[in-house]
Amino acid sequence: MSIRPWVVVEPPDSRGLRRVVIGGQQAGSAWSPAELRRILGRRGYPATMDLDDPASIFWRGGDSGTWPDHPWRRRAIMFLMAVGLLVSMVYNTVIGWPDASGALTFAQRMTGVLFVLSGAVLGIAAVAALDYWGRHQFRASGAVALLGVMMVLATDSLLLLLWFEEKEYTRHLLVYVPALCWSLWALLLLVRHKSWKGVPQPKRFAAGVVATALLTAVSLAYSTMYQPAAAPMHFSLKVEFGKAWKDVNLPFVHVPLTIHMKNTGGIPVYIINNIYTVRGRVALYSKSEGDLLTEWRESVERRGVGEGEGEVFVDQLRYTTISSGRFYDLGNSLDVGQEYAMRRVFQIPEDIGYDTLSAELQISYMRKDRGKLDVEQFRFPHLSWNERDRRYYCDPVVCGGQLIFRGRVRHNNNLINVTRKPRYVTSVWSPGGGIISSISSFPFNFVGSADYREERRELERYGTARARADSEISAAELLKSAGV
Structure with a gap:
């Protein structure tokens, strides 16, 4: 048998996924022994390879029996994350498009443009959530999903605050109130899993997110609460x-x-x-x-x-x-x-x-x-x-x-x-x-x-x-x- 590079199986992450390193280079990630054998098979290892042979595989953070993945739970979370972000993407676009395309004042048009752009970002975040709760091939996917969830939380909180001014029932309540509850659940879950890990310079990323959120909130509050009076009627x-x-x-x-x-x-x-x-x-x-x-x-x-x-x-x-x-x-x-x-x-x-x-x-x-x-x-x-x-x-x-x-x-x-x-x-x-x-x-x-x-x-x-x-x-x- 020819000498092959040493295989290292890293400890499971918060979702139960174990990274596989062959010869010092990442070869993939596995949820189970069957997936590990498929990765090894693509690299020429025999299908009957002994996974417990310390001369061939080095296990970190557990042995060949440590696979904490719960596939149904993980897929359910992935589905709920993606659906919540996609629904918010459509809703933000529906809110913003009339103002972006037809408002008379610059401030109102900017409000609409911000909502349309936020819809585009939420679409990207939905794809990132699928990757994060899937194979996690992109290091920043967890952070992008977290950014999308924070945007949903911010916009739906603003809508709820505006609703409290009149407390009138509208069908839109059936969208942004459940979306607000969803965003709180998703935020707690992503924070608990420290989804920002793997992002280069996470402090700068966090500072950018906070600054963007503050600027967006100020812009929305200004355009919503301020009644233009600079141009009086004559x-x-x-x-x-x-x-x-x-x-x-x-x-x-x-x-x-x-x-x-x-x-x-x-x-x-x-x-x-x-x-x-x-x-x-x-x-x-x-x-x-x-x-x-x-x-x-x-x-x-x-x-x-x-x-x-x-x-x-x-x-x-x-x-x-x-x-x-x-x-x-x-x-x-x-x-x-x-x-x-x-x-x-x-x-x-x-x-x-x-x-x-x-x-x-x-x-x-x-x-x-x-x-x-x-x-x-x-x-x-x-x-x-x-x-x-x-x-x-x-x-x-x-x-x-x-x-x-x-x-x-x-x-x-x-x-x-x-x-x-x-x-x-x-x-x-x-x-x-x-x-x-x-x-x-x-x-x-x-x-x-x-x-x-x-x-x-x-x-x-x-x-x-x-x-x-x-x-x-x-x-x-x-x-x-x-x-x-």
Whole structure:
């Protein structure tokens, strides 16, 4: 028999795998005597070789009977490790892709990119876990698997912290809560097995992992908690009466009304409600000089604090709505620098008897850097008097006539979407000056004590606000311009 290199079988590692060294070079690893014989057979050793012959094999950390591997347990752990990392890979990609591909702000896009990249890292970690709990051919596979588990723990902990702000049930809870529990189990197991062993310069590796985790956490917290306010909203709104003209066939006067709107701020917006209203005012006049304070108090009691005015010679004001309508399609956006103008003509009788005519323009908007509105769902109105649409029906005696616009809104940071119930923008429009806009998770036909704190919070979260402009002209001046 020819002289062959001496075989050394190293002690079993934490998983029961024993490294085989032949002639000073690693020849493989074995879980059992049968695998050891296969390794030796590939090197020319006979199949009937005596494994207990000290002249041929040197055993360290046990003899030929020391094989502590538990194959079913090890394979079960390998399967659970790989599945947990792969599920987290898909979930992180699902969370990050909408922000990475469609968010308006740089911070939100970076959040999405980080989640997509973390998904790629988790995919690599899943392969590393298969190797670590398998043949362990790559020295760093245990450390890479540990890095992936720590990333899952960090991201799912962040999602759970965000969920605690509202404590609303969503189907996503069924993903990241079990994944968080899985990550704790996997982390304890990998730490117990000291999976970072074999990595060159483990201290630097650990420092890099910690630094990366801290930077990622700061970035995610910044983009999630910080509401961008550096670009305030500004609108240029105008509503003006034009020169009137007399109808040659009818005793009416045609009055033009010009409406103009321009986004002069730094953020595009969705216009979620708007209305223009023209009113005529009739008052009783008195030559006697009255008490201004008394007039103002009475005006406040009749019309409200926001509209109360005091005039000495004018009393018992009465307003009549002459014309009212929408001037911009609801749900459409108004980009930075974009403007829109519209000219309407309404008619009034020559002897209408109004003292003044006033026009008011109101818009309600939502910042596009805070959320994305489902425009196709939102732009088609529901009629409140349509009895077949039971969800939106309201007795005309109670509600009159209303148009109800409702659509899903998604936050531009998808972390918010996966930790909250769906939010909806609801806008109610009715002629005569009534517009209502709200954002909440309530169904439209919600009955009971609504949490108006949620509505206020969501309106602020999505950057919803109003802007208005008005104009007033003397009826005598208007009729004079028409030659009446």
